[in-house]
Amino acid sequence: MRPVVTTPSAGVPDNPYAAPAQGSVDRAALLLRHSPSVRRLDPRSPLQVGNGEFAFTADVTGLQTFPDAYPVTGSDGAVVGTLLGTMTQWAWHSVPFGAQSDDAAGTPLPTIDDCVRDYPSVRGPVPYVDLSYEQWGAPTSAPTVGEDWLRANPHRLDVGRVSLWCSQGIAVNELTDVDQHLDLASGVLTSRFRVRGVAFTVTTVVHPEHDELAVRVERRSEHGTAEAFGIELAFPYGSQSWGGSQDWESPHAHRTRVDAGNGSLVVVERVLDATTYHVVLRSQAALEPVSEHGLRLVATGDAIELVARFCRGSSAAASTSAAQPSHGVDEVIGASTRWWGRFWSSGAAISFDGTDDPRAAELERRIVLSQYLVAVNCAGSTPPAETGLVVNSWRGKFHLEMLWWHVACFPLWGRPELLERSMAWYPTILEAARATARRQGLRGARWPKQTDPSGAETPSSIGPFLVWQQPHPIYLAELLYRARPRRETLLRWAQVVRETADFMASYAWREPDGFHLPAPLVPAQESYARERAVTQDPTFELAYWAWAMRTAVTWCERLGEPAPDLWVDVAEHMAAPQTRNGIYPAVGVEPWTIRTDHPAVLGALGFVPDTGLVDPATMAATLADIAIGDESAWDWPSVWGWDFPLGAMTAARLGLADLAVDWLLADAPKNEHLPNGHSFQTAELPVYLPGNGGLLAAVALMAAGWDASPDRPTPGFPRSWAVAAEGFVRLP
Template identity: 50%
Template sequence: MRSQHTAIDRQSLVRRHNVHQQSLDPRSPVSVGNGEFCFTLDLTGMQSMPGRYPVGARSELPPGTLLGTQSQWGWHAVPADGEYSLAGSTVTYDSPRGPVPYVDMVGDIVDGRETDTSRAETWLRANPHRLDLGRIGFSLPDRDNPDIQAADIVDPRQILDLWTGTATSTFALSGHPAHVTTACHPEQDLLGFRIESAALDQGLAVTLAFPYGSEAWHNAADWDQPAAHSTRVAEAEPQRWVIQRDLDGSGYQVAITGTGLVVEQTGRHEVLIRAEPGQEVLDFAVHFVSAGQGDCLPRGTGGISGIGKPATPEPAAAPAAATAAEAGTAVIDASRQGWATFWKSGAAVDLSGTADPRALEVERRTVLSQYLTAINCSGSLPPQETGLVCNSWRGRFHLEMHWWHAAHFATWNRTALLLPALRWYATVMDSGRQTAKDQGFDGVRWPKQVGPDGRESPSPIGTFLIWQQPHPIHLAELAYRAEPSRELLAEFAEVVFATADFMASFAHPTARGFELGPPLVPAQESYESVRGTASNPTFELAYWQWALRLASAWRERLGLPPREDWEAVAAGMVPPKVMDGTYAAIDVEPFTIRTDHPSMLCALGVLPQTGLVDPAIMRATLREVLADWDWDSTWGWDYPVLAMTAARLDDPEAAVDALLLDAGKNLILPNGHNRQTDSLPLYLPGNGGLLAAVALMAAGWDDGPERSAPGFPADWDVAWEGLVRSP
């Protein structure tokens, strides 16, 4: 086995997993982006055929599309019909401390369908929602049906070059060869296109079309309400046109830059870009700019290079790089430089020396997951589960999933990509503190399903989850381990300490020790129906103990006196329930339901060894899960959980098998997407979880085996560099 110090040819490693496509695969479009902004494209290098890339209906909703243009700041809210508040969904539950109010849901969710919900609950669950900022695609405006059809595209070939973040698409259209290069600027919401084709002189054009916002579960664009929003070319000058967009108090601008262009508004919400007569090259940039008003939020910090972006809205003027004669080429060049910097930084894992055929697939998934999490999960907000590709849960993000999206940035030595979204927690502390106070707890109780404002959503599940509570402590600790500094400790101390305050007060003392719940729903959401009686989930017990001890360590590092209440709760947590030699999911009936996440495994996998977990019992639990679990009901991050638990239990063969387990939710498509269902065509927690598992398996963990790559089989040739050891 090679040493971790072996130099890796990173360019070869990355490029051998470039995405090549020669036919339209509706499940597998590629994207370009930078963590704050993302553009998903079809085989034309644009969004010319959105109808061919549908997202299947969920709860009988109209279909959406994967070909989105989304940003961290681009949000919208439909005007409310009245004064909606969470009070109408609040239900009082009995708890060991007495009656406690919880935001619940008068309606219900059955097989993903929201039933009997009031308009207030629907609005509160759906607003604000992430907005599709616009569709950019080829058109043939001089024919009766200007839309491009799949039959119009002959002999397509597309390559997403991961090393440069650029997509090149070649095809024939109207009898003419076409070559399209697409890229996103690494630090700005700026797309670059270079189109080379004689068809440009024969009528081929580019259309920008703009939708209204949608309250649908998966669809970020509503094309059926043209009167509800406005689009106008607000400014025009040589080489630059600015489009003003207004939606219910939200606003943004779109600047088109380039020479040799003819730009005109051809419809209420359509703008056409043509090449001047005689030209066979169209080189232009499209810059999306937040107006910093309403629900379209100002830009934060983020981007693949980790360089901070301004917290105030950018001016409408196009950036200097895009005012040159070849505006699109300038963006493409910036992408090439930015992505090369990304891949040369951080960590790398090379499995090419391993004869085992599984190694190449693990490596492919690992490289593609780095690209996808960089463009979708490294921005200034915690990501939605489908990132910036398309909506799920209306684009609202789930804080219990934040660890799965982003923890790996620290272990892969790219902490700068973790910090922007981690800083978001400080912006919603007031509302989280009020939630805790209303329920009689100290500190801050973090919400579950939210938009940028941090306002909770009505739900019979989400508001009862507790496993998102320790996440900010865990993420901050990973950041500190990767880049230890007093400045980082000071920056996140308030978030860490307020989180610990809530956790310590939530755990209630009994004759047995400190216990959790009821009410609650564990990470394994199969217990929703018993949320009023569920208590002491195995994973959450261990997480509570470990995270409270981390918070105590932060106080010690900062020279602050210890908190005896935190330490007492951590020392006194009750042990998890053991039945027939294995860990149960919760300690009351039904004890263990064999569907959804086998989350008890997280207690020694995601977490290191704690005093609450017996490795021998966890080993038996892992065997039982592998032998008899309903894999169809699992989710993409469950397989990295299996791998991390197996690795920590010194079973590397089982760890690799788990990463590649042949199950529907563990499918990784040619573009790297972890497909779950028709309504969840990608699932980034699966990609992020894979990266966390591979880092642990390669670099090891505290107090683990000293051999190189302890989580991989002994006969594997694992070369790695730059990884940070896991806790």
């Protein structure tokens, strides 16, 4: 069953920020040619179904039968986890302090206050949540027991593994005739394969509105078989490892209780220390326990269905309507098909049919798959982790400096409601962010960097010193307004804009030549982390500060309110970035430019609109000096997936459309997009959603243009390309 994919009218008639359509996009054809198919097991590239809040990553069986075949490794090369996860936005867990470490026995519970250290600044001593050692490059030592616990807890929790079971077992090398297909148009994963000559078809889908997985397994044997088959579920403990989300070695640290329930319903209650959740299973299959934390559903014929809804809280809530699974797999397929049909038929679309450049097809593939991946992983009620809902990186904590790269694409592609989900999280941590600002003698809200749903900082010698995440809420609010230019939008996000601008205005330091960004800080290019006590005036952040403060003033004007005098003063008098030898350095003090990690200096005119502080000719020289792909100009293996869209945006705003495409499709170690669409970085970071979201944001800029962009369709693409684009929102 496939949805009817219709083409919307281009833009919104009363929206002055809607980009005019250029040609017409055959959306159904896009989905047909880019829906991924699998013919063999690819250990880096499993397929996934989900809804932004809940996601299930499957192997070639459509389930999680072979987790060891999809390994995630740590920095030392040892396997720490698997890419096959079942993840939700709400499931977090903390290991009790001292429970797994003799060194911590009898010591008090560590708190963030234990990690606060004063740094000298122009304002006097300022407290920061720090570490007792340096992280950047080769760490100078190891964290203390307390620091290690704070960094590892809480961590995102994998809520269960769902596998295919056969009574004679299944080995990877017994799979033949693999034919797996993810239908992007419906969000349904269909997996066909044979085991010892027996044909299986597995259908896997996630409900668009609930944390609910639906699975159908069908068996067909030409010769008949007495072998039993079914579905197994197993539940792990939470993992404190950097890249893992499952601990299978601590069975006595958690509890699984199965209630046979009534009729076709089974309730599984899970208790892991202070974390409790339950799973309600709907199936006609026979139930049998197989381990302390595992159970099996055995088919009574040649087919078995399971619908499982995962819910926070104890099993006492399992009788509520919110915990009741759908009545069958077909019901979930229908809901998924309708939702994805609306997703693909609304918002923006772009195609390159008729383009002679052989790279166009690959770019189009990356664009289509990235839309699916960010909708599944980045459209939840809390900001996404860099590895989304696939596997834990940084223990599943999310990084607010990366939020723009994950979610700015949603309003730019005409889907602002998907950004509003995570933007609504900011007000929930407002008090914590205000407390951080007050502790440092500043006003407003200082947003954290690496955090969890509580908004607490994670101890780090890098994160708490970053400042470039501070303007993000203003930029994202502005994009929401451009997608829906209404007073209701202004009122909804006015508090977040005000609190952000209050902090930014009080943080900027007045000197005779304007406002500066003083030490201590770490710029977006984290190579300067060890110099944080003296680093100041990063080029990118100076421009970003000016633009965001001007935008905050504009919001006041739209609301008919006076902007605070300090806001206006900072907005109009930020210090201009320095130049050295005809180009912009990364920071305003020695060592000026370190040629590793993010070439973030490019963001001062590209990511950031023209502020008048950055000279286009000097930025063009800076872009040429960085020289995409030239390892004598920059250490390209050390850059990250979002750096390529960053360079593309700069090239586009400078009128260098061919170079913008070069950046997007650069042949570089961390610019690979796997068959499933994921932006692969390293074996330690095999999924990187900022690369996907960043690609979509850069493409939106190139397709829709920006304020005062050249008066021609799709101004960021080469004139030689045939580009059809519709539904985009223009950038600032």
